[in-house]
Amino acid sequence: MELAFTAEENAFREEVRAWIKENLPPDFKEPRSFEERLAFSRAWEKKLSASGWAGIAWPKEYGGRGATLMEQIIFHEEMARARAPQIFINFVGINLAGPTIRIHGTEEQRKRYLPPILSMEEIWCQGFSEPNAGSDLANVQTRADLRDDHFVVNGQKIWTSFAHVADWCLLLCRTDQSAAKHKGLSYLLVDMKSPGIDPRPLKQITGEAEFNEVFFTDCVVPRENLLGELGMGWTYANTTLSHERGPAFLAHQIRYRNTLLDLVSAAKTTLHDGVPATEHPAYRQKLAAAYAELEIMRYLGLRMVTSIMRNGRPGTEGSVSKLYWSHMVRRMQELGLGVTGASAMLDGEDAANHGSWQRGYMMSFAQTIAAGSSEIQKNIISERVLGMPRGEVWAPKERV
Amino acid sequence: MEFDFTPEQYTLRDEARRFLEAQCPPSHVREFIDDETGWSRDLWKRMADLGWMGLAFPEDLGGLGQSFGDVTLLLGELGRAVAPVPFLASLCAGQVVFRHGSVEQQRRWLPSVASGERIATIVIVTPDAAVVNASASGDGWVLKGETGPILDAPAADMFVVAAHDGEGARWFVAEEGVRVTPQLGFDRTRTIGRVAFDGAAAEPLSVGGLEPGSRVAVAAVCAEMVGVAQKILDTTVEYSKVREQFGRPIGSFQAIKHKCAEMLTELEASRSAAFYAGWSVDGDADDAALAVAVAKSYCSEALAHLAGEGVQIHGGIAFTWEHDMHLYLRRIKSDEALFGDAAFHRERIARLAGL
Numbered sequence: 001m002e003l004a005f006t007a008e009e010n011a012f013r014e015e016v017r018a019w020i021k022e023n024l025p026p027d028f029k030e031p032r033s034f035e036e037r038l039a040f041s042r043a044w045e046k047k048l049s050a051s052g053w054a055g056i057a058w059p060k061e062y063g064g065r066g067a068t069l070m071e072q073i074i075f076h077e078e079m080a081r082a083r084a085p086q087i088f089i090n091f092v093g094i095n096l097a098g099p100t101i102r103i104h105g106t107e108e109q110r111k112r113y114l115p116p117i118l119s120m121e122e123i124w125c126q127g128f129s130e131p132n133a134g135s136d137l138a139n140v141q142t143r144a145d146l147r148d149d150h151f152v153v154n155g156q157k158i159w160t161s162f163a164h165v166a167d168w169c170l171l172l173c174r175t176d177q178s179a180a181k182h183k184g185l186s187y188l189l190v191d192m193k194s195p196g197i198d199p200r201p202l203k204q205i206t207g208e209a210e211f212n213e214v215f216f217t218d219c220v221v222p223r224e225n226l227l228g229e230l231g232m233g234w235t236y237a238n239t240t241l242s243h244e245r246g247p248a249f250l251a252h253q254i255r256y257r258n259t260l261l262d263l264v265s266a267a268k269t270t271l272h273d274g275v276p277a278t279e280h281p282a283y284r285q286k287l288a289a290a291y292a293e294l295e296i297m298r299y300l301g302l303r304m305v306t307s308i309m310r311n312g313r314p315g316t317e318g319s320v321s322k323l324y325w326s327h328m329v330r331r332m333q334e335l336g337l338g339v340t341g342a343s344a345m346l347d348g349e350d351a352a353n354h355g356s357w358q359r360g361y362m363m364s365f366a367q368t369i370a371a372g373s374s375e376i377q378k379n380i381i382s383e384r385v386l387g388m389p390r391g392e393v394w395a396p397k398e399r400v
Numbered sequence: 401m402e403f404d405f406t407p408e409q410y411t412l413r414d415e416a417r418r419f420l421e422a423q424c425p426p427s428h429v430r431e432f433i434d435d436e437t438g439w440s441r442d443l444w445k446r447m448a449d450l451g452w453m454g455l456a457f458p459e460d461l462g463g464l465g466q467s468f469g470d471v472t473l474l475l476g477e478l479g480r481a482v483a484p485v486p487f488l489a490s491l492c493a494g495q496v497v498f499r500h501g502s503v504e505q506q507r508r509w510l511p512s513v514a515s516g517e518r519i520a521t522i523v524i525v526t527p528d529a530a531v532v533n534a535s536a537s538g539d540g541w542v543l544k545g546e547t548g549p550i551l552d553a554p555a556a557d558m559f560v561v562a563a564h565d566g567e568g569a570r571w572f573v574a575e576e577g578v579r580v581t582p583q584l585g586f587d588r589t590r591t592i593g594r595v596a597f598d599g600a601a602a603e604p605l606s607v608g609g610l611e612p613g614s615r616v617a618v619a620a621v622c623a624e625m626v627g628v629a630q631k632i633l634d635t636t637v638e639y640s641k642v643r644e645q646f647g648r649p650i651g652s653f654q655a656i657k658h659k660c661a662e663m664l665t666e667l668e669a670s671r672s673a674a675f676y677a678g679w680s681v682d683g684d685a686d687d688a689a690l691a692v693a694v695a696k697s698y699c700s701e702a703l704a705h706l707a708g709e710g711v712q713i714h715g716g717i718a719f720t721w722e723h724d725m726h727l728y729l730r731r732i733k734s735d736e737a738l739f740g741d742a743a744f745h746r747e748r749i750a751r752l753a754g755l
């Protein structure tokens with residue numbers, strides 16, 4: 001057990017702090033609508049990229065910073081402390097498309113796609129889920145038929161975040177109708193400006209439109225846009241998913257300390273039964289429980305990082321970590337709404353703190369549904385970690 | 401950065417587990433569960449031969465000079481075995497003397513505690529409050545008052561007592577004239593009893609206040625609970641693989657699987673919290689008081705839930721006295737109430753974190 005930071009790590013922290021101080025507008029406030037956030041993100045993320053912070057986890061040979069896990073944590077901690085916005089519009093590019101193309105792409109593909117991801121000139125989306133392929137992702141039906149030098153794509157994707165603003169799409173599709181479920185899939189890199197692609201924004205639970213349905217009608221994709229080999233899509237998709245659930249989450253988790261701080265300040269200023277929520281017996285207990293749960297999330301994260309450093313992969317705590325923190329967030333946001341009292345009946349500008357608790361509460365459901373729902377996580381934990389027998393219901397093959 | 405035990409520490413844990421599986425199987429534990437004041441002197445003697453009671457005390461006090469982290473692993477293994485010995489009580493009392501006693505006091509009392517010859521217990525109910533009063537008498541002090549249930553008081557011959565000396569709470573040591581009334585413990589594997597002082601002579605430990613001594617006790621009980629919970633989960637998962645209904649193992653039913661996955665999540669979160677609490681009290685980290693409250697509040701509730709699910713998944717068999725599940729459940733439930741329950745420690749968090 002050793003929790004101290006090294007001199008190099010402390011110097012790194014100073015560097016991050018100085019950069020933020022210089023670059024984050026002093027009057028920065030979290031944008032409230034998707035459109036504002038989009039506009040701000042485009043500029044902010046380019047700025048991050050120009051200073052080499054975008055590809056912080058990318059290897060040096062691909063233009064990244066090759067930062068250690070500890071440095072990544074320090075970076076995210078400092079960004080959270082300053083309440084600087086997280087990577088938003090380029091999340092899929094930097095965290096999912098980049099690593100997947102780096103690992104499975106040809107040399108030409110790496111050369112073509114990685115630089116504009118890193119410079120954040122090209123925005124990516126993840127076209128995996130379909131109306132009948134959610135948890136059971138291998139059931140993807142969107143078909144791509146190979147005709148000489150190109151594929152013809154037909155089908156429908158859904159819940160595709162950022163598809164309406166994206167330049168490129170990671171498309172998981174079926175190229176062999178006769179092969180077994182997991183074997184007939186391939187992975188294409190699709191130009192979103194191609195004819196025959198129609199993204200239609202879906203209004204989300206918060207009232208904003210961030211994800212889409214995407215229709216493909218006789219959309220032509222050059223053969224050279226096939227990632228790796230034909231029929232290997234499922235394997236590559238698993239690479240993408242493992243990055244979705246890997247250390248990229250740490251950035252997210254570190255932010256929840258701000259949620260707790262906001263929760264406590266809201267509680268201090270809202271009366272319940274004539275006393276601030278912090279002094280109300282029930283709320284005081286719940287706030288303290290939230291504090292404890294958040295601390296424990298940090299310990300689980302540190303344990304996971306230790307396992308990765310010791311064994312190259314997270315241990316048991318890695319499997320349970322997502323289940324733990326996603327439900328922690330749900331409780332925290334629910335408490336946020338509760339703490340604000342009667343304002344919980346309002347929304348938007350009429351509600352306390354511009355409706356941020358309403359939005360946070362609604363958004364928190366994404367954590368227990370997306371990136372492997374809680375039920376899927378429990379299937380995985382019980383079958384893979386505890387070795388319990390398979391029944392009629394399945395944990396998705398190889399999905400971790 | 402390293403947030404885990406070292407490989408050597410895990411070796412120690414594995415050795416302890418093997419030793420206890422051989423020396424303290426459930427059949428041995430059951431020899432004592434019908435006897436209110438009974439506990440295993442044989443096992444105690446064997447543990448003493450291995451130096452366990454002295455593990456975390458310095459060598460010049462008769463110990464092995466290891467870290468408190470090492471003891472937390474032992475505590476976990478003793479919890480796993482629901483060992484019928486006053487280890488937790490004596491360790492906590494010894495740690496209080498170590499952290500609050502003068503060099504002379506440490507030398508007088510600790511070697512015999514570290515060797516296991518002397519069994520001590522810690523007389524507190526919640527970690528922040530005196531339980532009896534101390535008053536000056538002649539050139540010494542005497543204790544007056546009666547306490548609630550005190551862990552392993554019937555086994556103890558030395559009492560480390562949280563008493564109010566007129567100005568505040570501090571630790572006293574009493575050896576003679578202490579009246580113990582054994583009580584029936586919900587946890588049948590250990591002894592428990594009321595303690596009464598009617599002018600018993602006592603000596604104050606030189607460092608005043610109850611912290612950091614009481615904090616160590618709270619961290620210790622969390623470490624024990626994690627070991628018990630691990631045993632419950634292991635037993636439950638094993639059972640779910642062999643018990644068949646509707647022609648297949650109950651562990652293939654998703655309702656059962658999901659309960660087990662939640663239990664593992666509660667266990668790993670508790671383990672992380674208990675680990676950090678143990679580490680923080682060892683080095684008197686700045687956030688030790690908070691870390692301990694975080695751990696006890698979380699472990700108390702999450703592991704009590706885990707233990708209940710363990711019983712549920714076993715069905716009727718767990719409802720029998722013959723089955724061992726109730727021994728673990730009783731240990732967890734009584735540890736839940738020991739040294740402050742979840743609500744108590746959440747209130748401490750609220751105060752310490754300035755909520």
Ligand SMILES: Cc1cc2nc3c(=O)[nH]c(=O)nc-3n(C[C@H](O)[C@H](O)[C@H](O)COP(=O)(O)OP(=O)(O)OC[C@H]3O[C@@H](n4cnc5c(N)ncnc54)[C@H](O)[C@@H]3O)c2cc1C
Nearest residue numbers: 126127128129134135159160161366370371373375393394
């Ligand atoms: C905010 C948000 C953004 C998203 N962005 C993207 C994106 O950019 N790209 C993309 O491809 N996808 C995206 N998704 C989709 C996401 O991956 C899916 O929602 C998720 O995989 C669940 O699939 P589903 O919605 O079809 O639910 P279903 O799979 O139909 O699940 C419905 C319910 O059934 C349960 N269930 C399903 N199977 C089992 C089982 N075997 N055992 C027990 N219970 C089961 C689930 O847990 C859930 O409670 C996004 C989702 C959200 C919420």
